[in-house]
Amino acid sequence: MDSVNIFVKNRTMTVSICVDIDHHSSDVLRKRIDDELLAKNPKELIIDFSGVSFMDSSGIGLIMGRYKLAKSIGTVISICGLNSRCKKLLKLSSVTKFIPIKEIDNGRKQ
Amino acid sequence: MEESNKTAIFFDSHSSNEAFARTAVSAFVSQLDPTVEELADIKTAVSEAVTNCIVHAYRESFGRIYITVRIKGNEVKITVKDKGIGIENIERALEPEFTTGADDERSGIGFSVMAAFTDKLSVRSKPNKGTTVTMIKKINAKSR
Numbered sequence: 001m002d003s004v005n006i007f008v009k010n011r012t013m014t015v016s017i018c019v020d021i022d023h024h025s026s027d028v029l030r031k032r033i034d035d036e037l038l039a040k041n042p043k044e045l046i047i048d049f050s051g052v053s054f055m056d057s058s059g060i061g062l063i064m065g066r067y068k069l070a071k072s073i074g075t076v077i078s079i080c081g082l083n084s085r086c087k088k089l090l091k092l093s094s095v096t097k098f099i100p101i102k103e104i105d106n107g108r109k110q
Numbered sequence: 111m112e113e114s115n116k117t118a119i120f121f122d123s124h125s126s127n128e129a130f131a132r133t134a135v136s137a138f139v140s141q142l143d144p145t146v147e148e149l150a151d152i153k154t155a156v157s158e159a160v161t162n163c164i165v166h167a168y169r170e171s172f173g174r175i176y177i178t179v180r181i182k183g184n185e186v187k188i189t190v191k192d193k194g195i196g197i198e199n200i201e202r203a204l205e206p207e208f209t210t211g212a213d214d215e216r217s218g219i220g221f222s223v224m225a226a227f228t229d230k231l232s233v234r235s236k237p238n239k240g241t242t243v244t245m246i247k248k249i250n251a252k253s254r
Contacts, residue, residue, distance in 0.1 A: 023164065023165060030215070054154075057158060057220050057223050058217075065215040089223065
C-alpha cells in the first residue's frame with residue numbers, strides 16, 4: 001500500500017496518510033505532498049490522518065510545514081481523522097491555533 | 111524483593127532504525143501487560159529521544175545509539191544515550207518549541223513530548239561527549 005494517497009476534486013485536495021509518521025517517513029511524505037500541492041494549487045487542502053496509527057512530533061513539523069506552504073500559495077488547510085493519541089500530541093504544540101481539526105464527515109468510521 | 115529485568119540494545123544512527131527502536135522497547139515492556147495507551151506513550155517518547163540523537167547529536171556524522179530498558183516492579187526506566195555533539199544549554203533545549211534545527215521543519219517539542227508522555231524525564235549532557243536521556247514510566251496495568 002502507498003504511504004500516501006492524494007486526490008483532487010473540485011479544487012479540493014485530499015491527502016490520506018497511511019503510514020506511521022516519524023522523522024524517517026516524514027521526509028518522503030513532505031516531498032509527495034509538496035509536489036502535488038504546487039502542481040495542482042488547490043483551493044483547499046485536507047490532510048486525513050485516519051490511516052495513521054502512530055505519530056511522533058515529526059507529524060507536528062509536517063503539519064506546520066504544509067500549513068506554511070499552503071498559506072504562501074493561497075490554499076486553505078485543515079486536518080481530520082486524528083485518533084486520540086495524535087490529538088494528545090497536537091495539544092502539546094501550537095498547531096491547533098493555526099489549523100482547524102475537522103471530524104470526518106464522509107461516513108467513514110474514525 | 112522486587113524482581114528486576116533488563117535489556118540493552120544499540121544500533122547505528124540511521125533514521126530507518128527509529129521504528130525498530132520504539133518497537134523493540136515496547137515489545138520488552140509488553141510483559142508488564144500495559145494498556146494500549148501506556149504502550150503508545152512509551153513508543154512516542156522513545157521515538158522522540160532516538161530522533162534527537164539522529165537529528166541533533168549526530169547531525170554531521172553517524173554514530174551509535176544505546177538504549178537500556180529496566181523493569182522493576184511496575185516501573186520502566188529507559189535510557190537513550192549517544193556519543194554525539196551534546197547539548198550546550200539543557201535548560202534552553204527543554205523549552206517548548208525551541209529548536210536548533212529550524213530549517214528541517216522540526217517542531218521543537220521533542221522534550222515536551224517525552225516529559226508529557228512519561229512520569230519522569232532527566233537529561234545529562236556534555237558538549238562533544240554526548241547526551242543521556244532517562245525516562246521513567248509507571249505501568250498501571252489492568253491486571254494488577
